[in-house]
Amino acid sequence: MTKVVKLAGISEDHIHEAGNGQEGLEVLETVWIDLVLLDLNMPVMDGEEMARRVHERGDLGHVSIVVVSTESNRERLDRMRRYGVEETLHKPFEPEDLCRLITKVLGVKP
Amino acid sequence: MITSERLVEIVTEALERTCFLVSDPSDQEALVDRGHRLARSAAIRYSGPDSGDVHVLASDGFLQELASSMLGVEPEEIDLEVEGRDAIRELANILGGSVILELGGDNCEYRLGLPEETTPAEVAPGTACHLESAFGALKVVWSPQEAAEGKAA
Numbered sequence: 001m002t003k004v005v006k007l008a009g010i011s012e013d014h015i016h017e018a019g020n021g022q023e024g025l026e027v028l029e030t031v032w033i034d035l036v037l038l039d040l041n042m043p044v045m046d047g048e049e050m051a052r053r054v055h056e057r058g059d060l061g062h063v064s065i066v067v068v069s070t071e072s073n074r075e076r077l078d079r080m081r082r083y084g085v086e087e088t089l090h091k092p093f094e095p096e097d098l099c100r101l102i103t104k105v106l107g108v109k110p
Numbered sequence: 111m112i113t114s115e116r117l118v119e120i121v122t123e124a125l126e127r128t129c130f131l132v133s134d135p136s137d138q139e140a141l142v143d144r145g146h147r148l149a150r151s152a153a154i155r156y157s158g159p160d161s162g163d164v165h166v167l168a169s170d171g172f173l174q175e176l177a178s179s180m181l182g183v184e185p186e187e188i189d190l191e192v193e194g195r196d197a198i199r200e201l202a203n204i205l206g207g208s209v210i211l212e213l214g215g216d217n218c219e220y221r222l223g224l225p226e227e228t229t230p231a232e233v234a235p236g237t238a239c240h241l242e243s244a245f246g247a248l249k250v251v252w253s254p255q256e257a258a259e260g261k262a263a
Contacts, residue, residue, distance in 0.1 A: 069207070092124045093127065
């Protein structure tokens with residue numbers, strides 16, 4: 001993911017990684033994040049739970065969430081949209097796909 | 111039903127899109143003849159209308175190149191015990207996702223588990239494909255549950 005994000009034009013200084021949903025929430029507590037690229041199937045706390053918790057937090061309303069996952073289950077992806085997920089990107093994907101999505105979601109080009 | 115030929119297409123597309131790795135179809139005999147040892151493996155289970163596993167087995171050379179491509183670093187910077195293990199699990203994740211998309215289509219009702227490291231001995235029978243790159247070799251096995259049960263019976 002890191003390489004593809006860099007190839008999409010995002011500077012490494014602007015990328016924060018988390019190994020699971022719990023770590024992701026901790027990053028959101030300490031760093032201003034514009035966009036979360038969220039995998040769903042993760043240990044400790046999965047992406048669905050993380051998105052639900054972010055959605056419930058009024059102070060994180062500025063965070064855009066895009067699911068980047070191997071998940072194809074329509075029901076689950078629909079549920080994610082109810083948690084505020086704006087777009088989904090299915091792995092494998094190319095840097096250009098991510099670039100287009102970032103532009104669409106944030107309204108700026110990487 | 112996924113044929114071996116279709117599995118090759120799924121795997122090569124995933125490798126090219128995810129990490130720009132080019133590989134060519136091969137076979138078990140050729141891999142053995144060229145001394146490739148598929149020592150590292152990972153698997154992911156899927157469930158839904160039916161269930162099964164996708165197993166990925168890789169040689170150290172292939173895994174090193176895979177990990178370096180995924181992370182955007184030089185192969186020499188890869189620690190197979192750390193980044194290599196992460197890479198093979200992620201590849202199992204990606205291929206698992208591609209397989210369930212192939213099985214379920216746009217209205218996919220399948221779900222994936224978490225990828226786990228395995229041993230080559232744990233691979234259940236199923237549809238297999240073998241690939242070679244300039245750096246090493248890869249084998250992917252799709253094991254739908256009924257194929258595994260058939261062997262056990």
